[in-house]
Amino acid sequence: MNLPNTFWDNIKKIKLILSLEDIDIAHMLTIKEREYANIKQLHQIPSVENVISLCRSLGVSLDNFFENKLDLIQIRNQYFGAVYDLPSRYDYGKLSKSRTVTNCLDFLDLKYGEGLKKSLLRSMQIDPRFFESQDRDMNINVLTDLCEHLRKLGFTDTDYKQLGQRSYDVNKNTDLGKKLSSYNSVYDLFEDVCTNLSTKFDQNFTYNISKMKAGEIYIESRPTEIAQDLMHTNNIGNHLVCQTKLGVFGSFPKYLGIYHSDAVKTKCIYDTDSVIEYRVTF
Numbered sequence: 001m002n003l004p005n006t007f008w009d010n011i012k013k014i015k016l017i018l019s020l021e022d023i024d025i026a027h028m029l030t031i032k033e034r035e036y037a038n039i040k041q042l043h044q045i046p047s048v049e050n051v052i053s054l055c056r057s058l059g060v061s062l063d064n065f066f067e068n069k070l071d072l073i074q075i076r077n078q079y080f081g082a083v084y085d086l087p088s089r090y091d092y093g094k095l096s097k098s099r100t101v102t103n104c105l106d107f108l109d110l111k112y113g114e115g116l117k118k119s120l121l122r123s124m125q126i127d128p129r130f131f132e133s134q135d136r137d138m139n140i141n142v143l144t145d146l147c148e149h150l151r152k153l154g155f156t157d158t159d160y161k162q163l164g165q166r167s168y169d170v171n172k173n174t175d176l177g178k179k180l181s182s183y184n185s186v187y188d189l190f191e192d193v194c195t196n197l198s199t200k201f202d203q204n205f206t207y208n209i210s211k212m213k214a215g216e217i218y219i220e221s222r223p224t225e226i227a228q229d230l231m232h233t234n235n236i237g238n239h240l241v242c243q244t245k246l247g248v249f250g251s252f253p254k255y256l257g258i259y260h261s262d263a264v265k266t267k268c269i270y271d272t273d274s275v276i277e278y279r280v281t282f
Contacts, residue, residue, distance in 0.1 A: 006066055007045045014058065017072050018079050028057040061123035074125045083127040089145075090126070090138050093230030095203040099134035099176075101143050103167035104244065110166075120149050134174075140204050140227075140237050147240035157243050164247020168254045180255040186282055189252060190217050203227065204236050210277065218266070219249060221276040239270040246278060253282040 011025060018024075026036035029050040039046055048062075055065055059078040064070050077085040085091075105128075108117045121128050124145055130136060147160065171177040179197070183189040194207040204227040211218035223236040242265060250263030260282070267277035 003066060004043050004045055006068065007051075008040070008043060010065060010068075010070060013070070013072055014075065017076050025054070028054045055122070059122055059127060060125055061119065063123060064125065071125050078125070078127055083129045084136065086130070086138055086142075087125045090124075090142050093139040093227065093232075094137040095224075095227050095230065096138050096140050096143065097134060097201040098131050098136040098138060098142075099171075099201045100140075101138075101146060102131050102134050103170045103248075104143070104146060104163040105131055106170050107163050107166040120146060123149060134201075139231065140241070141231075143241050143244070144238055147238070147244065151240060160240055160243035161247040161250070164244040164249075165251050167248045168251040172255065177255065180252065183256065186253050186256060186258065187212060187217065189256065190219065190280070193252065194219065204231075205276075216279060216281045219278045219280065220267075221245075221278070222269075235270075239268065242268060242270060242276060249278050249280050252280070258282045 014020065015022075015025065022036060022040070023033050026033045029036065029046050030053045031046060031050055045051065051065070052062065055062055058075050060070060060075065071087040071089070074085065074087040105117050105121075108120070118128060124142070126142070130138075147155075150159070168177075171180070176197075180189060180193075183192065190209060194209055198205075198207045203224060205221045205223055208220050209217060210220040223234065227236050228234050246263045246265060250261050253261035261280065262282075263278050263280045265276065266279050267273040267275055269276050
């Protein structure tokens with residue numbers, strides 16, 4: 001890879017799509033116009049700090065920029081203030097709500113700080129303000145990609161489960177949390193979650209109670225045909241997304257004051273099974 005060529009080719013594309021002049025790019029790089037003209041003539045790359053400044057202005061990461069992973073339309077959208085628009089990768093098959101990611105971002109913010117959260121979202125070219133509402137439409141690739149990025153940072157299966165568990169803290173004082181706190185039993189709660197509530201934030205999978213015993217419930221989950229059709233694949237989500245759901249399912253009994261609840265996965269379509277099965281104990 002020729003980094004100077006990549007840099008200046010992308011500068012040309014950005015200038016064109018945003019109708020910018022050299023002085024505008026210089027300002028984004030936080031360098032003087034004369035210095036910009038000099039490095040442009042010499043076909044050089046500015047310092048890393050200057051390129052980072054440019055990337056932040058454009059809402060992208062260094063990796064996006066130098067690996068030619070830029071969604072130029074999304075750069076234009078964000079530059080002109082369309083902060084709730086999504087890159088094309090996330091803007092079809094929108095059967096998920098932003099709610100499915102807000103608990104993960106809240107966990108990252110709490111444990112690692114806002115900087116990591118913003119950095120990850122820049123790499124996905126999503127403005128953090130998109131998640132100020134939990135009811136915006138997106139596809140499951142948002143959660144899948146977030147989980148993949150975190151794996152590269154060393155997240156373990158236990159970490160993903162903690163991402164899901166954070167959903168209780170995020171939702172307990174919302175209308176959804178109040179609804180989940182209103183049931184007479186854990187069995188009634190899961191029955192309504194599987195039959196009705198799940199479709200309000202995730203239409204990628206069906207959820208059904210397959211078995212109930214004293215102190216435990218088994219939930220079966222399968223990808224929906226509509227999700228497979230809209231996403232153009234039979235493989236919806238991945239093992240890492242599944243791990244976050246373990247945390248979510250295990251936290252549901254907490255709404256009824258049962259804080260020792262947990263969930264494990266007993267079957268998985270990402271291995272060799274035909275169904276995902278979660279066993280929730282409480």
